[in-house]
Amino acid sequence: MLFDLSSRLAERRAADLHRQRPLLESPQGPLVRVDGEALLAFCSNDYLGLANHPQVIQAMADGARRWGVGGGASHLVIGHSTPHHELELALAEFCGRPRALLFSTGYMANLAAVTALVGQGDTVLQDRLNHASLLDAGLLSGARFARYLHNDADSLAARLGKASGNTLVVTDGVFSMDGDLADLPALCAAARAHGAWVMVDDAHGFGTLGATGGGIVEQFGLSLEDVPVLVGTLGKAFGTGGAFVAGSEELIETLIQFARPYIYTTSQSPALACATLASLRLLREEGWRREHLRVLIERFREGAQRIGLPLMDSPTPIQPLLVGSSGRALRLAQYLRQRGILVGAIRPPTVPQGTARLRVTLSAAHEEAQVERMLEALADGWAALGDDGDD
Helix, strand or coil, X not given: CCCCHHHHHHHHHHCCCCCCCCCECCCCCCEEEECCEEEEECCCCXXXXXXCCHHHHHHHHHHHHHHCCCCCCEHHXXXXXXXXXXXXXXXXXXXXXXXXXXXCCHHHHHHHHHHHHCCCCCEEEEECCCCHHHHHHHHHHCCEEEEECCCCHHHHHHHHCCXXXXXXXXXXXXXXXXXXXXXXXXXXXHHHHCXXXXXXXXXXXXXXXXXXXXXXXXXXXXXXXXXXXXXXXXXXXXXXXCEEEEECHHXXXXXXXXXXHHHCCECCCHHHHHHHHHHHHHHHHCCHHHHHHHHHHHHHHHHHHHHCCCEXXXXXXXXXXXXXXXXXXXXXXXXXXXXXXXXXXXXXXXXXXXXEEEEEECCCCCCHHHHHHHHHHHHHHHHHHCCCCCC
């Protein structure tokens, strides 16, 4: 049999790497119903608690009544509705850039930007821990593709010295499994010294970082010249769906003309664009959400330090607890679930072998008492895990 799928699946189960989809039977929020159980969730990327916000829901309902549900066609045919256009203008203004371009998903936005900007004869250099969508985009671009050591500007500079053609340096803003920040000032300086462009996928930074929620570029005070290509995701802190690329007039026009994931796909629902306009307004007006989230992050990290938990170094809502083997990560996640708490066990190939972890994510919708409940359960679970040996 050429396609022995049963053996592949059996091997994955034997290695504690088989994945299952939890069935969410409630809206997003700290308190959810999953697979028939009422649980306290610390695994959503809804960082500002906007995914189930009444004003966002109302905006989507009103948008559906006014504009219908489906996009109908690609943007270049007849799928570019007024709400899409208004959202692009608002996102460009929010980022302080001339233009922005909407995409249906973050994966498509990354694939579009990289493949439209570099190709055969060019070079794309990426952080070793970049998101899978960025790595796939580099491989599919046809450009010479290499990875530099994680967050290491010296390693990047060495790679830049060997680059040819147009060179694009690509990095996550916030690394989704470690929660650490890209050292953008150093990376941008290295790229500038070699005439390269920098592209940042700030999926987990928009809304949570920066004085106004503008993300890692705002936090570091960088300009359009420092980071010509800026990608943001709308399904995380914005609480809706889709993604965008923000940059110069020439960049956006180039993507419209050459980016296959943009040209050859139906636009997102105009009602979703209406919802995102509402979430963007809330994100900008309700700065207390970011402040409350910051307090929760500090409280969780202080509590984890008291317990002696091996948290990775992250100032973001992503707080990874390094466990080691996949089996131990699964057992700890199961212990928490028995205590009514849902946290995802992240295992290879998403993270390197031997670095399986619980990826605790915090939201502005969480209460301090819920964080304390989580810490108590983690303390008990960690102590129990220490007695069972490693795999």
